[in-house]
Amino acid sequence: MTSGCFVARVAFGVDARVEKPNDVTGPVSSSEPGQSESAAVSSGGPVAAPVSEADEPAEAAAGGAVSPPDQCDEELVLRPLRSGDIYASFQFRTQWDTDFLHHGKKVSHYRLFPKSLGQVLSKFSVRELHISFTQGYWRTMQWGQPFIPSPPGAELWVWFHNTVEDVDGNWKELVNVLSGIFCASLNFIDSTNTVQPSASFKPLGLGNVTDHRFLRYATLPREIVCTENLTPWKKLLPCGSKAGLAVLLKSEKLFHSSFHSQAVHIRPVCKDWQCTSTAWELRQTLNVVFDIYTSGQGKKEWSLFKMFSRTLTEACPLASSSKVYVDVTDNPEGELFDLSPVTPLLSTAVVLGDRRTYSVYDLTKKETFGQLRSLNLVLRWKGESGDMLRPLLHAERYVAGFGLQTGEIHTLIYNNHPYRAFPVLLLDSVPWYLRLYIHTLTVTSKTRENKPSYIHYQPSKDRLRPHLLEMLVQLPPHSVTEVTVQFERALLKWTEYTPDPNHGFYVGSSVISALVPSVVAMDTNSTQERPLFSSFFPTKEESSYFVRVYTEPLLVNLPTPDFSMPYNVICLTCTVVAVGYGSFYNLLTRTFQVEEPSQSLAKRLANVIRRIRGVPLL
């Protein structure tokens, strides 16, 4: 039975959603024609066209209300993981109904959209901005796919508007401004770690600009994420951390976890169904995985209070929707865990190629909070924790070899699909001080060479730009594809070493982007309404879904001089110069004469007299 392996996988592309009374006796079926409305999903549109932007406006229009100029939504998804851990994913979406990009006008009126970001967008002509700060590595084998993947450290990618002339200049200023906004070391992004991927990062919002001259991508794998990054991130929320779901974001709990990732995504989206006008969408996401061993205190029980040391009492008053979803797919009979309070609302969605069922708690409704006026979801595990997952696509990377001269980077990409092959785009950005021997690049699957159908390689320039390697590789079904390339470690100048040179140097994660074939049968009964977390990446066709997988970053040791040595070297050199050079100089400048035998007494006396007289000696 293959489905056992794929059950816990969740994806973005929500295709259907049905709300119906909680029926715990029977398996939840999603496609009841009586209740679902079919909707024309914009699957035939351009790749970049978002599929779900029109939900809320359409709904608002249907209700006859005048849609407010800006709106925001908040959402929390809780997913109990097989390992006993729990995954909490917050998403906050703010829409800003303005369109300065096309008209070039100055916008100075801000309502819900944070002014600091709005100004950045207009000043630097940013079309799309994606920034993520992550502490930890997403364990695909244990946790399945995340809703929004991100690499360890900081990642920033920006599409500039195609009217920008000096893209590099704008980029440089932008990273410095963002560095200030997010209290992060983004100012360490410079030309040596910025690349322009040709295919891996396409715009996710409106517009069909695919000229990668306007794209900049950079990662800082070394960036440490902590409370000082969380505070400015929370300040961008319409309600701050005062009300709504954001009250749960207390740093002492968020950082007592196995994984923490926060991100900001800004992109232009359609405002209405016909896409007559556009709006800016700001999506703030925060993903946390709580570990049952370190935070569970021995008991297999989760609650909002235990996770966040807060309970929910209200929705954000500014939010038009505020919901909590709990993934109950693996628990149709309640045999895996108990969830309380029980909600009558269930929703089904195809997320990451897999049909999931969610219990929905609508915070805008009073009855959600019950008599205690607070919502504390409690989840008690009953079953045993499961085995490791076999996600359809995952990857790992490591450095092979030993010694400080050469090495080899191995990237292993696993396709666990039993019968379908699919292509993946691999992006590798390697710093210049690892000199890649590109002629040693090999791609092998099932012990046979697997020739990439597309290779984009940009060699590095010392101290100027990194290596960029992009490949389109076809992964055969049920296989491991190994990409290896050898490198030589460069000797840095002594000022180029970091203050802790013996720690090693980081190489950012490789990025694998793929359309993974979905295991769920095509769902014809798509409805318009869908949760936010499901609609981030556009799906081209419903039989496959978009996944981005990040490998672990690498820590590579470079040949490091002994930095206490300069003192010794100076001492030694000075001594050698003084003794050696001095005596050689002496030797070279001295004139040698044959010594005469001793003179007679008379002659010596005569010479003394002559010297006194000043006449030449005899």
Place this chain on the structure above:
Amino acid sequence: MGLLSDPNRRKALTTLLTRLNTPICVVCYLAGIAWFMGLAFEPFTLRTYMSENAMGSTMVEERFPAGERALATGREFAGHKRKAGGMPVDWLVKTMQDRGLEVFTQSFSRTLPFPDENKERYMVRGINVYGILRAPRAPRTEALVLSAPCSPDNSNNQAVGLLLGLAQYFRNQIYWAKDIIFLVNEHDLIGMQAWLEGYHHTNISGMDYTPLQGRAGSIQAALSLELSSDVITSLDLILEGLNGQLPNLDLANLFHAFCQKIGVMCTIQGKLQRSDWDTAEGYTHAVQTMMLMVLKQASGRPWGDHGLFLRYHIEAATVRGVNSFRQYKTDTTTVGRLLEGMFRKLNNLLERLHQSYFFYLMPSLSRFVSIGYYMPAFGLLATILLLRVSLHCLNPDMYKSWMLQFKVICCSPLRFISGEGTEQGWRVLKLVALLYLAVLLGCTALINFSLGFILAITLVPVAACVTPHLPKAVSALAMVLLSPGCTILYCVFIFQELQEAPVSLSEGWMLFLSVISQGILDHSLFGSLVYPLLALLVYPCWLLLWNILFWK
């Protein structure tokens, strides 16, 4: 430089070197030996100190409570091991998974070049089991390793039990910044070699192994644990690795610091430290400890499972529990606390261990001799070779015809066979032998001081004295007694003597044979360099000297 420009003084020096050559050589030799013996005298050595700030300034608390449970796990492991007749892979995998680790296995097989009689194995086939504790919010770039060998006999079960107990305890802590790999390796060093080669995706020794599925970035430090009894009297630290490589001294310091903090008796080379350094017994004890270290280092073989890590620039040591007949016993909880403390401090490391010394000798756990102090002992011995070279160079005969000399060098083996030769011929041959030996010993001592020094003690007198004019029978006997082979034999006897397990002549001979076969095995299995060094480089040099003795 006045020497160069002043013919008189130059002449005086030449005369001095030529006339007093032999006395100077004797003095150098004696001084070298004396210097070396003096290294163990406490006032001449340095006290160890923690160089790495990340491990020194921060204190950690040790709270490991579950020693008894670990022993129970160890007994359970022993039961399953007996049932499975080897590594109980399924049980280990399940136990590690229950403790919240990511568990992977690696199977390997290796056929030895010839049967290993010490361990009675020829076709080796085994499985390594390892579990990775993923540190929270860490990006899988750094790791620490705790390993315990799964021995075929009934030993080391407690080590595996403690390893699993520590895994369970560590898993519940939030403070880890590096992933921790818990490895149970089968067939001790062979399994370790397979695992390390798999981890680094290399194949140096022609081993067959399945590739590893899970990794955790670059390994920063490793500890190997050997524990065969429920209570112990002392913990022994083993540092000597492959080819005489040693881990950073800070690792030994760390162990010593925690032993003192927790109050566990700790030894090195199985010898407790004595406080009476000013008595003859105290000094002898220190000399014995240091000599043991020198002999172990010179052997070039890994003396514990940690020994193979060093090649990959991973600082590693083996901690071995010893249960002797002393009154004072330490329980497993305390050993667990000690390991917990060491791991927490290693976890605090921001950089690889690099601050302290990599080249040192230890007369006791709290004292060390750094490279700057022990190198002169070798230097004095090497000077003898250079003095003899100068003697031959300054000999006026030598200036005559370089062409002739080249011819002699090229044909010297032929000459030996045909039995003809000149006075000048053997001088050139000796000059070559001396220079060759000086370079060879110098290089060896740089890599492995102990080996270089031991070879120098026996080979330098031979090289310095040998001429064709010596009485043949006596000098031939002396040369045989000072040959590299006999040096190994002496080392075997001295080693047994120092370990307080003296052997009879026949036992010693058997040991000698097994040491030789072990050396060859170590070379083919792990790439130990001592065997090829002796066979291909040192022994030919000795043959050259033999050639000179029988020059006609």
